[in-house]
Amino acid sequence: MTTKIAFLGLGGMGTPMATRLLDAGHPLTVWNRTAARSQGLAARGAAVAATPGDAVRSADVVISMLADPGAVAEVAAAAAPRLRPGTHWIEMSTIGPDAVRDLAERLPTGVTLLDAPVLGSVDKAATGELGILVGGDADGVEKVLGVLGTVTRCGPPGSAAALKLVVNTALIGGVVVVAEALALAGRLGVPAATAEQALLASAVGGAARRALATEAAFPTALAAKDLHLATATAPLPVLAAVLDRLGAHPDLAAHDLARAADRIRAGG
Missing domain, CATH: 1.10.1040.10 (N-(1-d-carboxylethyl)-l-norvaline Dehydrogenase; domain 2)
Structure with a gap:
């Protein structure tokens, strides 16, 4: 079964990760602050959203791969009102546990948050060989994460960060x-x-x-x-x-x- 995924952040790591998910057959909507970075994925069949809220409104899974805690907070503020109950938000940036707790407070009831930062650089992202540290219950999204690399469960939310x-x-x-x-x-x-x-x-x-x-x-x-x-x-x-x-x-x-x-x- 395919999973509708919204991918937020198409930097050096985000682009190859999003590409792998698209190539695995998942319907993918992408958003990036600099819209030009979305063009390559759009050419491969990804939908491009104008705002984070537009990106997440029909997603089963939201993945954020952003630069820092401030960027995550800003994007979450824009996206949270459009999230559906039952959505999984996978935060894969390196932002530390305090920012993960702040993100959890921003998300509406019924949305599951996992912190899942990665070990490895762009070469591992392109080949799906990242190490993925996961805090929280990954049972509903482990197959999605498996497209990107090997999952190591670390404990409760915030532990992986x-x-x-x-x-x-x-x-x-x-x-x-x-x-x-x-x-x-x-x-x-x-x-x-x-x-x-x-x-x-x-x-x-x-x-x-x-x-x-x-x-x-x-x-x-x-x-x-x-x-x-x-x-x-x-x-x-x-x-x-x-x-x-x-x-x-x-x-x-x-x-x-x-x-x-x-x-x-x-x-x-």
Whole structure:
């Protein structure tokens, strides 16, 4: 059986995710603040809505993949009055548990909310190999989520958003540490290739792979957003220092985190 899906947010991750759902045969309505980003999906058969409310009015499932808590709150305010009882709203952005609770309060009675942030970049989104952390009861939507990747149930609503923030802050911090380690290698005269291979083979190999990535798409501005959410929640002096390091390169805000690592490695 197909499920009528409204997909809100067609950024670097949202577009390949929405494409997979459309290719799986689900009737799909999409909305994006910049309407031009909808054209490719429209050409493949998706309906394009002018507003979030128009997008969700006949949906069985609503998926939001937006930049930050403010964007989610704004879109929810516009969409909530048009939601039908029985609809599932799957919030897949990285916004933290507080914003998930705020979203839950905005939704009308009879609408089920799941927080389902993802692990993986645009390559995994395109191939349906994302890791999907789910907070809440996913029984009614697991087949939809299965088109996008592998589901890991984390507990009650908000639990997945919390875990995603933990994972992202550890990764972002690790990338910056690797970049500084490579800067140290340069100062000490260690050949770059030797240092890279040693780090890749070490306990920080995952962070090293991410720091050296060339095809990922996690904008530095979104990494900084995640660190802002984390440091506003708890005293995290190391991550606060990492946030300062990223903030020193505003010209890289739209570029992948690995490009910020390159700048730091070069002494920036």
